Amino acid sequence: MMRILDRVTDDSTAAIEQQLDELERQSRERQAELRELAAQLPAAMSRRTLVKQMARSVRDAPDRSTVVKRTALKVARTPADLVRQLRNRD
Secondary structure (H helix, E strand, C coil): CCCHHHHCCHHHHHHHHHHHHHHHHHHHHHHHHHHHHHHHCCCCCCHHHHHHHHHHHHHHCCCHHHHHHHHHHHHHHHHHHHHHHHHHHC
């Protein structure tokens, strides 16, 4: 029985390695961007400030109805998700 790796040619190996290198480079770029964004965030934020900012974002959102609908659906799903997690834990 021939293994999959035995069928891979040197050209295809080089192409795969090149794609992996490109993906790794892009990943490093995204990580650097996220680190920059995280550095701009305040170190700590009160819950009150967070809720106020979220409310302001919803108020200013152009697709407010969609945001509210998705939030309501997520909140409604939370108890079922918790029950499922507890059941799967056992």
